[in-house]
Amino acid sequence: MKLLDDGLSDDTRTNIGWGLISLLSFSLLLHIISILINFVQGIKKLYDWFLKSFANKFVIRKRRVVLNEIKSHMPNQEWNK
Numbered sequence: 001m002k003l004l005d006d007g008l009s010d011d012t013r014t015n016i017g018w019g020l021i022s023l024l025s026f027s028l029l030l031h032i033i034s035i036l037i038n039f040v041q042g043i044k045k046l047y048d049w050f051l052k053s054f055a056n057k058f059v060i061r062k063r064r065v066v067l068n069e070i071k072s073h074m075p076n077q078e079w080n081k
Contacts, residue, residue, distance in 0.1 A: 008016075
């Protein structure tokens with residue numbers, strides 16, 4: 001016995017059910033994709049921060065070491081102009 005007779009056949013109800021499941025699956029897929037995009041952007045920001053804070057300091061130190069080595073081999077030059 002049906003409590004509510006809305007005039008829809010069982011096949012129509014099945015199609016509506018599968019349509020809702022498909023819509024929810026698509027919505028979940030879009031949500032997962034947006035989470036992955038945000039994750040990748042966060043990793044990129046961390047990488048950029050790492051390059052700005054640590055890598056530049058290392059390069060500056062390395063340049064100073066090389067410059068000091070050049071200065072030690074050429075002591076007669078005026079370096080601080």
